[in-house]
Amino acid sequence: MSYQVLARKYRPKNFAELVGQEHVARALSNALIQNRLHHAYLFTGTRGVGKTTIARILAKCLNCETGISAQPCGVCQSCQEINQGRYIDLIEIDAASNTGVDDVREVIENAQYMPSRGQYKVYLIDEVHMLSKAAFNALLKTLEEPPAHVKFLLATTDPQKIPVTVLSRCLQFALKPMSPERVVTHLQSVLQQETINFEMGALWELGRAANGSMRDALSLTDQAIAFGQGALLESEVRDMLGSIDRQLVYQVLTAIHTGDASHVLHVIQQLAEQSVDFQGALAALISYLHRIALAQLLPDAIDNSEGDKDHVLALADDISPEDIQLYYQIALHGRRDLPLAITPRQGFEMCLLRMLTFKPVPTKPTGLAKSQHSASAALAQVKASLPKASHAVPSASLAVRAQETQTVVSTVLANPVSVASVASLESDLPAPVTPTTTATILPFQPAPVPEVLWTPQRWYAWVMKSGLTGMVLTLAKHALLQGQQQGVAVLEVSPRYDVLVTQSYDTLKARVLQDFPKLELQLTLVEPVAETPLQIEERLLAELKQRAEQEFLADPTVKALIHTFNAHLVPDSLIVGDKR
Template sequence: MSYQVLARKWRPRLFREMVGQEHVLQALINALDNSRLHHAYLFAGTRGVGKTTIARILAKCLNCESGVSSEPCGQCAACTEIAEGRFVDLIEVDAASRTKVEDTRELLENVQYAPTRGRYKVYLIDEVHMLSNSSFNALLKTLEEPPPHVKFLLATTDPQKLPVTVLSRCLQFNLKNMSPERVVEHLRFVLEQEMVPFEEGALWHLGRAADGSMRDAMSLTDQAIAFGGGKISEAEVRAMLGSIDSGLVWKLLQALADESAPALFAAVEELAQQAPDYSAALAELANNLHRIAVAQVLPQSVDNALGDGERLRDHAARLAPENVQLYYQMALLARRDLPLVPDPRSGFEMALLRMLAFRPQGVADIPRASLPDSAAVEPAPPPGRGVGPGQAAGGPVTSG
């Protein structure tokens, strides 16, 4: 039997198997269970967040032989055929390849006819924003008042390109990007089920590289399994993605905390041997500075998900909060200006030298910040109750 990629093998078949998008699922589940169904739904969001998947599950809910509900049986002929992509009353159309008005008219010619096997005839139009203006005009009247046996499910990655006349005829749901935490949690579950050995740090690299798309995360995981020969290790994933070694970024921060130029340039030299993307290195540096700043304010937020919790606590205690803010701003500006520098490495080094050279204005002696403990800080005395000039502690003000 041929190998099936993870993104297809683990595609959800029921609403409760979906990862994220609770705000969309709640509305659809309530509508199905209470028989308050609209005739047209529009799902908008970036690639790989579940638009087509939700539409297919909705089609299954509408045509399940056990009745319309948010929990299709998954066993009947309709559920099985929809899952296998061969249900005659689920018409899937790729609008990117059928943009002409003739294609839309041909599609709508059969709208008036009753479903062949199912309860509803479902039109799933993917990338609907690619239709031409003439195609949208041909679709408008049918989209507003379709026959009772027809449902339209539209999916798009760019809803702003849709005419407002189409938007006003649909219930619109905006799907959110997946957070790295949610992606890592799902990848951990999938790899455990697939019995693939993995390192936790590698999953975080994959989660961040997916950039909000669960499908991209699954595809990268497939690539990582092939790259690692059946296992996923952090070093191999970092090499596959071209990611920066996080240990070297912590060495840079250590040198900045020690105010040691030799150690700083030694870390840069070690980083340069990996032929890095210096813009990505500055982004990783800024990300760690952000985590340090948060840890200084909220010590309880420190976690060891990336395996660097101890380093994070140490740097949060050693770096002054005002320095962390200044370094972060310098890293952002250096990343913005990197395309203008004669050489990327020299621009990276100049950014680090600025971090060594400058200190917040007006601070003569930079304090060493320590992590605040959980004990409550004693509040300052209210105005008018303190000791004023000419008044002894605990005594009244005497007149001269």
């Protein structure tokens, strides 16, 4: 007996065996059960998703010898002849070969005759969009009011080319492309029935290569079985298809994230040894980055349709959203410029090296940040050595106290610390006392007062009157400046805004130094320890809105309206300043 290809051997024989088109099967089954049958049906969708198969199943349901049913018996002569493609009352017409008006006129003339054996004469017109305009016009009247014993089943891959006058006379069903996950599940079932060994990775390669077509998937499976001598191995299937190893895409993104340039070049060498198309490799990288960005925003929206859900979610946790967006943009530009490169591999390499070069590197702790720890330690040591406060101190101790105070102030000036630390230190100093003896004492020389330190309120006030605009203003509002106003100060910015820092920090620094030329400004990417100008602004606005609502609701007229009409204040409806 001759071999029957998988696409024909496992073609669905009824609605229960149909894969991936449950919405169509449900609608047609209900129509058959309730005997609410239309005279014309139009099935649309890409190739290999089941248009002709569904039409044949419907014809079988209409002409089964057991009667009209959503579940044809499959064993009667009519069912078997339809399965074999030789049923006399199922007329299949290829519109791509019979496009003329004369072909349609022949259909119209034969439609008036009763079916030879079945209850209905079914006309299945495949690729109906290929009919000429004149042929469509000739078919219109019969399509709208055919004889009671005639059913028209139309199938097309391009419904946009069908005249709207035809569309309005048909019930239209749009068939969905098959997801790789659904294709893999079906192939797994088929191969188990065929007792053929396979690797799941090989099925995912076939599922992606099918591009939504179950028929293409089964045809490629036949080819892969022959290529692998009766077994499906992932590496062999990938070689047969010339596809990209998704594991290598995962590895290259991980290497870029960790800054491992040598591993990036090693992966490129592996791709070259597989003779892959670097245009396709870049497209796979872009697709991967898109899925990662989607996973960062909506993790639940990521399915396993590509067989890489675990890797995508892992990278979404490891790589910042800003880096993903940067990589995506570089990859898009790299794909555009790839034809201009000397070789595709060179263009692909430069694209990945560009990602490594422009990847934002978190700023390491500055010298000031490191010195704060030593300053705090020094302060603690000084505080421990200070005498405890008392109501009376010997006169000789005043000289010691003056010297200790000088030491404390020198420590603070040498190691900038926060205002809170200074206040804490001052609170531990012994309070000035009146000498209890008449002994000669050293005059107390007050220490020089440290210069003004930056506070969140001072930084907020400067930002609001600085005249900054655009991205520079956005960076300033998300930052916090701490330290001296005429000495060393640190600009704290959350690592989430490292891309914003890369683009706008130089401009912001120049503007700050314009007002404070003696300032030594340093940058550190850490979460600000106090309120940023943006947080202060939002807090002040919220307080203003709350106060405005309270004053509004306290107005006698408003109280009367609320009492009379059972009214209430719509949230955020009051105008506060220029905000609504």
